[in-house]
Amino acid sequence: MKRYVSKRIIQCIIVLFGITILTFGCMFLTGDPTTLILGDTKGMSQEAIQAFRVSRGFDKPWLVQYWNYISGIFRGDFGISYYYNRPCLEIVKDAFPNTVKLAFSALALTVIIAVPLGILCAVKKNTVYDKIGMAFGLLGQSLPIFWVGMLLILLFGVQLKWLPVSGAGTWKHLIMPTVALALFSCARNARIVRSTMLDVMGQDYIRTAKAKGLGNSKVVFKHALRNALGPVITMLGIELGSLLGGSIITESLFSWPGLGKLAITALERKDIPLVQCCVILCASIFVLVNLVVDLLYVVIDPKAKLS
Amino acid sequence: MKKINKREGKLLTLILTAVLMFTVFSGCGSSNTAASPSAAPSEAAEQAQTPVVVVQGAEPSTLDPCFSGSTSEIQIMEHIFDSLTTHDENNEIVGCVAKSWESSEDGLTWTFHLRDDITFSDGEKLTAADCKYTFDRTMDPATQATGNYLWVLDGISYESSAVVDDTTFTITTSVPCPIMPTYMADILIIPEHYYSTLDTTKTQTAPLGSGPYVLESWDTANNVITLTKNNDYWGIKAGTVTGDIETIVWKCATEDSSRVAEIVSGSADIINKVPADMADQITGSGVATYLSTIGSQRQYIGINFKSQEVFSELAFRQALNYAFDADTVIKTLRGGVGTRVATFVNEPYADPDCKPYEFNPDKAKELMEAAGIKDSDGDGIREFNGEPIHLVLTACGRYSKDVEIMQAYAQNLKDVGIDAEVVQEDWSTFVSELDSKELKCDMYFLGSGSVFEVQTDLTDFLSTNASNYGSWVNSDFDAKMDELSAAFDDSARMQIGYELQQIMREDCPIVFFTMGDNAYGISNRISWTPAKSGRIHLTNATYNG
Numbered sequence: 103m104k105r106y107v108s109k110r111i112i113q114c115i116i117v118l119f120g121i122t123i124l125t126f127g128c129m130f131l132t133g134d135p136t137t138l139i140l141g142d143t144k145g146m147s148q149e150a151i152q153a154f155r156v157s158r159g160f161d162k163p164w165l166v167q168y169w170n171y172i173s174g175i176f177r178g179d180f181g182i183s184y185y186y187n188r189p190c191l192e193i194v195k196d197a198f199p200n201t202v203k204l205a206f207s208a209l210a211l212t213v214i215i216a217v218p219l220g221i222l223c224a225v226k227k228n229t230v231y232d233k234i235g236m237a238f239g240l241l242g243q244s245l246p247i248f249w250v251g252m253l254l255i256l257l258f259g260v261q262l263k264w265l266p267v268s269g270a271g272t273w274k275h276l277i278m279p280t281v282a283l284a285l286f287s288c289a290r291n292a293r294i295v296r297s298t299m300l301d302v303m304g305q306d307y308i309r310t311a312k313a314k315g316l317g318n319s320k321v322v323f324k325h326a327l328r329n330a331l332g333p334v335i336t337m338l339g340i341e342l343g344s345l346l347g348g349s350i351i352t353e354s355l356f357s358w359p360g361l362g363k364l365a366i367t368a369l370e371r372k373d374i375p376l377v378q379c380c381v382i383l384c385a386s387i388f389v390l391v392n393l394v395v396d397l398l399y400v401v402i403d404p405k406a407k408l409s
Numbered sequence: 410m411k412k413i414n415k416r417e418g419k420l421l422t423l424i425l426t427a428v429l430m431f432t433v434f435s436g437c438g439s440s441n442t443a444a445s446p447s448a449a450p451s452e453a454a455e456q457a458q459t460p461v462v463v464v465q466g467a468e469p470s471t472l473d474p475c476f477s478g479s480t481s482e483i484q485i486m487e488h489i490f491d492s493l494t495t496h497d498e499n500n501e502i503v504g505c506v507a508k509s510w511e512s513s514e515d516g517l518t519w520t521f522h523l524r525d526d527i528t529f530s531d532g533e534k535l536t537a538a539d540c541k542y543t544f545d546r547t548m549d550p551a552t553q554a555t556g557n558y559l560w561v562l563d564g565i566s567y568e569s570s571a572v573v574d575d576t577t578f579t580i581t582t583s584v585p586c587p588i589m590p591t592y593m594a595d596i597l598i599i600p601e602h603y604y605s606t607l608d609t610t611k612t613q614t615a616p617l618g619s620g621p622y623v624l625e626s627w628d629t630a631n632n633v634i635t636l637t638k639n640n641d642y643w644g645i646k647a648g649t650v651t652g653d654i655e656t657i658v659w660k661c662a663t664e665d666s667s668r669v670a671e672i673v674s675g676s677a678d679i680i681n682k683v684p685a686d687m688a689d690q691i692t693g694s695g696v697a698t699y700l701s702t703i704g705s706q707r708q709y710i711g712i713n714f715k716s717q718e719v720f721s722e723l724a725f726r727q728a729l730n731y732a733f734d735a736d737t738v739i740k741t742l743r744g745g746v747g748t749r750v751a752t753f754v755n756e757p758y759a760d761p762d763c764k765p766y767e768f769n770p771d772k773a774k775e776l777m778e779a780a781g782i783k784d785s786d787g788d789g790i791r792e793f794n795g796e797p798i799h800l801v802l803t804a805c806g807r808y809s810k811d812v813e814i815m816q817a818y819a820q821n822l823k824d825v826g827i828d829a830e831v832v833q834e835d836w837s838t839f840v841s842e843l844d845s846k847e848l849k850c851d852m853y854f855l856g857s858g859s860v861f862e863v864q865t866d867l868t869d870f871l872s873t874n875a876s877n878y879g880s881w882v883n884s885d886f887d888a889k890m891d892e893l894s895a896a897f898d899d900s901a902r903m904q905i906g907y908e909l910q911q912i913m914r915e916d917c918p919i920v921f922f923t924m925g926d927n928a929y930g931i932s933n934r935i936s937w938t939p940a941k942s943g944r945i946h947l948t949n950a951t952y953n954g
Binding site for chain 1: 464468470471473476550551553555609610613614628629630631632633660661662663664666667670671673674675676836
């Protein structure tokens with residue numbers, strides 16, 4: 103177990119190291135990072151351009167620059183955003199809590215709806231419940247998030263005026279983006295829970311448990327569900343990792359000031375230091391969440407522990 | 410639980426479809442209940458006290474004037490800071506911090522006489538030293554200033570500034586600058602005692618000025634900026650500020666549909682950048698009105714002279730103008746807002762005799778035939794120097810319906826025998842191409858902002874100018890521009906400006922189109938008239954009732 107954990111941690115460190123090389127390398131794709139960041143140097147004197155170059159350390163050899171970059175990251179210094187002219191980490195720190203709120207509320211809604219729905223559909227296979235559940239699954243996966251979001255805005259924001267149509271700040275602002283974001287995840291995860299549950303329910307040990315006279319709920323929740331949770335947890339882990347990286351469409355539609363919206367805005371404005379900061383943060387979260395999921399998988403599934 | 414049979418399955422499908430359709434149509438339908446301004450008097454009075462909420466289409470990144478280049482920031486800062494001069498409601502240049510000004514005989518030094526009753530919001534007096542500091546801070550390489558101020562200092566050929574006494578301030582330029590007062594409307598004065606003590610990373614979100622409003626808070630996490638009225642503002646006594654809005658809240662929603670939903674739901678009082686096809690949603694809501702005004706942005710189809718030799722033919726360039734059915738495009742794609750022009754200059758300097766090109770495909774064909782640009786192999790495409798003409802047209806989706814406009818223009822060109830295709834490009838990539846003047850396309854849709862002054866309006870076409878993206882060269886035009894930049898008398902400038910516009914009209918460096926529109930949604934609870942510049946200023950806005 104210890105060996106497995108250490109192996110996975112070392113793998114994660116290598117991945118993160120690779121990410122820093124990639125994000126650093128992006129700066130040099132067009133040659134001089136000064137002109138890449140400044141873009142429009144119209145009206146700037148050569149002295150001002152040189153001062154910018156020196157202030158960002160772009161006049162130094164690239165190995166020194168990489169060392170400064172990586173040591174800066176360890177100190178929490180991701181550089182100054184060119185567009186906002188503020189420390190990148192400070193800007194990301196503003197956006198990240200919003201993304202965390204949205205990600206966890208969407209994930210919570212997903213778990214609350216998808217798992218019971220998947221179980222119900224599996225247990226009541228080919229009944230009205232199953233048909234309704236799967237119709238929901240089909241709808242949820244077929245309807246684009248921006249369209250669902252628009253409908254929610256029109257219905258609850260414009261017509262009924264129950265909820266604010268965009269922005270952030272109160273719990274009411276959170277409802278519509280959460281629902282829009284969770285609908286797709288709910289549908290996908292309900293289908294996964296259903297299919298894994300069906301798979302498990304057909305296993306010999308379930309038949310044995312039933313033959314022994316165990317109650318239906320005990321069979322389902324104690325024997326079947328625990329064995330079916332593995333793939334679901336993996337999926338939810340990946341889901342959480344993606345959600346914490348920010349969801350660009352939902353955040354843009356509801357003007358939710360999260361990481362996804364910040365990253366896309368930074369990209370549009372060629373704010374390279376801020377893009378780098380967002381990418382490193384998102385990648386780190388994704389890697390970390392996957393590590394946690396892998397470890398959790400071992401705890402839940404004894405077979406995985408043995409292998 | 411029994412298994413469902415075929416009939417029940419069908420019934421279930423029917424019910425689910427009905428539920429879905431109900432959800433869709435309940436969302437899409439318009440509501441009459443939204444139009445309920447019939448609130449009780451006390452409720453109406455209470456409503457009048459609530460802040461005015463402005464939802465912009467772009468997010469402000471800074472409130473430090475030395476780093477700002479975007480309208481979304483400038484229009485907020487113009488509430489917090491004062492400038493030396495400003496535009497009045499008729500767009501004329503009038504004094505603000507400066508009461509009066511004059512130029513030296515050689516035109517190289519401008520002297521500004523300042524008001525002596527202006528204080529910053531912390532109570533410190535505004536003096537000439539603050540004006541000088543504003544320029545010095547921008548010029549200091551350590552500041553690493555970006556954006557609009559650099560454009561202004563470059564435009565006036567700034568050399569130095571000096572303090573004569575507390576209320577007298579001079580600016581010296583390397584070449585005469587007749588339009589200094591116009592440019593000075595874009596320089597917001599910052600207090601030396603505050604900005605000189607702070608690092609530039611701290612000043613971005615903590616502005617301090619002498620303007621009619623002060624920053625109450627900037628919730629950077631939620632992108633909400635709140636301004637409150639500065640009741641000690643000198644302009645209230647002087648009568649330049651007549652509005653009664655106590656608190657303004659600035660928000661941002663980049664999606665058009667989100668901004669429209671904000672105003673229709675009553676959550677916003679002003680939204681900008683409203684697409685013409687969403688106007689009915691706003692007016693139909695009963696709580697707000699749609700207002701579209703002609704803006705100052707010159708919108709045109711640029712010609713990349715470096716891309717194809719055929720552009721050197723005057724007849725071909727004129728044919729490109731005659732082939733464009735601009736009126737139909739304005740009517741169908743722009744909701745009828747705007748008129749076709751053949752000038753690049755805004756009022757009051759626009760030449761009334763500079764008549765727009767008419768849509769005349771026959772004339773276009775005739776001109777090309779006469780210039781030898783014919784379809785000799787009968788495939789429907791004209792050739793130049795033996796090669797069929799194929800043009801790549803680019804739009805970035807940045808301007809209202811620009812991609813659709815270019816598609817319509819491509820069809821117009823095909824109708825006169827010019828093969829054309831539209832390629833949409835990412836704006837940031839396209840800006841890099843513009844800056845380097847290395848465009849991948851042959852023609853492009855572009856807009857250019859204006860300060861309502863003839864010289865700045867036409868500078869874009871000076872052969873040596875960095876903004877002459879299409880690389881058009883006309884020595885007569887360049888010579889006249891030199892003449893214009895040396896002329897101080899306004900009527901002489903007007904006359905030279907007319908001549909320059911005629912040169913442009915005849916030589917067709919671009920395909921002329923229109924002045925872009927500024928479209929707003931305005932809540933019925935306030936009275937507000939938009940400025941011609943397109944910037945949102947609420948100093949004279951009032952609550953209704």
